[in-house]
Amino acid sequence: MTVRVGRHHKSAPDTDVPPSGETSLGRYFPVAVAMWALGAVAFLVLAVTTATAPSSWLVEDIPDSVAAEQQARTALAARQLQRSLDSGVSDLASVAAGIRVLNDETPNRLLSQLVSTRNRYRGTAYLAPTGEIRAKAGEDIDTTVITTTDKPALAAAAAQGISPRVFVSVPVTGPRAGRLVAEFKPEALIRPLSLAGPGNTRLLNKERKVIGATTGFTAFEPLTRPDLDQAAQSAATQGAGSAVRDVDGQRHVVSWAPVTSKEATRQIGLAVVTDRPETALTLPHSSEKRELLLLGVLIAAITVVIFGWLYAVIISPLSALAKAAGQIARGHTDDAVIVRRYDHLGLIARDLELLRRGLLRRS
Structure with missing residues (x-):
């Protein structure tokens, strides 16, 4: 009631007090929540920028020495593969020499020893000049893949099934003439x-289909990237080489080398192609990029911990107090104000609870 001296007037609503059923909470803006959210977003943006920005401003040319080193490694892998294939010729030549001078030994025993002591063969067979199998060891193999020749030879079977097949053959001369055939394990x-x-290194046959790789692969799958297919063609026509290619906005060092032999009968058209993305290269700024990436992750983790703690300890209790105060201001005094802490926010909550109980007693 507004009271004036001398005359009585009807009470009128105070312009500074909201009408019944309304409170200043209708105009309440959660500044604390807004500042909390703004701070969290700012620190997360800083973390993302710290982790990703170096990729754009720490760009550098890939040194020629890196490409040359990758080319040398790929050529080394090709030479080692050829030596592994040539070792098949040496192994079968030793067995052939044993067959020529058989005493108590039998071809079956010699072949069994070969398969058991050399884990590179899936199976091997000793054939008569007519193609009849005289002895065999290991798994059954298709001896018709490699043609008869008077010199040691290698051959790769046509695409079939889910496993590539590479064979080696050595002639057997003398009274027990014939030939030995063995199939390599993938x-x-x-x-x-x-x-x-x-990086990912692939072994390709003469049709430029994948028959082996250092990572997962499907046998006889074609090369889907044009730069890799071009590298395979270059290996067959120009020999070993390397180049830096741009693939989907990322630089790759692609190197290639043919699997060659001085003997014409051991040329089967294999090639080795290595694809190494920029992220797998050791460049001058690589360590800086990794450190900034770790810093960005650390900032993000600290932001989540600190702002999560602030929300649980301050923002959420403040929101609950504001809601309770609004209920009491509107005359809803049925719900008790729960007090679970003993700091300043707890004191405010206890005072609100005392106020609520006082209003209940008055009513």
Whole structure:
């Protein structure tokens, strides 16, 4: 009631007090929540910028020495693979020499020893000049893939099934004339590829289809990237080489080398192609990029911890107090104000609870 001396007037609503059923909470703006959210977003943006920005402003040319080193590694892998294939010729030549001078030994025993002591063969067979199998060891192999020749030879079977097949053949002369044929295990073809170093190294046949790789692959799948297919063609026509290619906005060092032999009968058209993305290269600023990436992750983790703690300890209790005060201001005194802490916010909550109980007693 507004009281004036001398005359009585009807009470009128105070212009400074909201009408019944309204409070100043209708105009309440959660400044604390807004500042909390703004701070969290700012620090997260800083973390993302710190982690990703170096990729754009720490750009540098890939040194020629890096490409040359990758080319040398790829050529080394190709040479090692050829040596592994040539070792098949040496192994079968030793067996052929044993067959020529047989005493108590039998071809079956010699072949069994070969398969058990050399883990590179899936199976081997000793054939008569007519093609009849005289002895064999290991798994059954298709001896018709490699043609008869008077010199040691290598051959790669046509695409069939889910596994590449590479064969070696050595003639047997003398009274027990014939030939020896062995099939390499796929692992024997893939193992030397690791010498090419980091990145994905693929072994391709003469049709430029993948028959081995240092990472997961599907046998006889074609090369889907034009730069890799061009590298395979260059290996067949120009020999070993390397180049820096741009693939989907990222630089790759691509190197290639043919698997060659001085003997014409051992040329089967294999090639090794290595694809190494820029992220796998050791460049002068690589360590700086990694450190900034770790710093960005650290900032993000600290932001989540600190702002999560602020929300749980300050923002959420303040919101609950504001809601309770609004309920009491509107005359809703049924819900008790729960006090679970003993700091300043707890004191405010207890005072609100005392106010609520006082209003209940008056009513």
